[in-house]
């Protein structure tokens with residue numbers, strides 16, 4: 001629970017605040033960008049919520065915060081807000097919330113599908129979310145984009161009898177995973193679900209393309225809110241920036257309209273615009289390979 005005595009100085013006065021335990025994961029800024037801003041080392045409240053929608057977004061941020069760093073003096077029923085999660089994004093794709101500190105506050109997603117539901121990366125393991133997943137038909141597959149965002153996948157797998165999928169190069173993070181992806185081949189695990197390796201951030205990083213519309217990108221690719229463009233980071237290319245650039249270029253073979261990242265802003269664009277954004281990013285990444293300092 002956030003401590004008002006540890007409020008960061010940048011908070012604007014009012015009912016909501018961020019305290020100094022914030023790990024600056026960006027989750028609150030994704031959920032309520034008008035209310036939360038980046039102070040460099042932490043987030044802070046830049047505007048207090050005024051409308052019912054803004055209060056809800058602030059409370060959703062409070063619940064999604066991996067470290068419990070958002071506090072409020074607002075009299076509210078946070079248990080009621082908890083039932084908002086997982087939050088529908090579009091069609092049958094949901095954002096789970098309850099981001100885990102074990103994945104540095106990484107986002108996770110849920111796909112409700114008649115032939116078995118999918119969890120993409122893992123949220124915290126909490127009864128509220130387990131109940132919701134149960135009500136939606138359980139979890140058949142847990143796709144782990146890479147080794148950093150496994151969080152509590154093992155607990156969800158034990159609860160639901162799920163099959164965990166991870167690339168063999170990242171299997172140290174989930175050694176008893178039921179399905180190991182190998183090499184650089186594409187896998188169609190179920191109709192409409194295509195998995196493919198995108199080495200770069202880690203050696204075994206993979207992404208999932210669902211229905212040729214939703215690309216779950218882990219830490220490979222995200223939307224940069226302020227620059228209004230697709231982005232990737234050389235600073236977190238733990239395995240190889242050159243390999244990540246090659247992986248990014250391979251994505252140009254596919255059409256999709258949603259980028260749903262582990263970290264960073266999600267974004268929907270018409271497929272031609274998304275493709276053009278992706279091509280521009282690939283060009284910037286290639287150019288960075290020619291310089292000392294990179295992109």
Ligand code: SF4
Nearest residue numbers: 022023025026028065
């Ligand atoms: S969600 Fe929590 S930890 Fe993440 S940036 Fe916001 S206040 Fe900080």
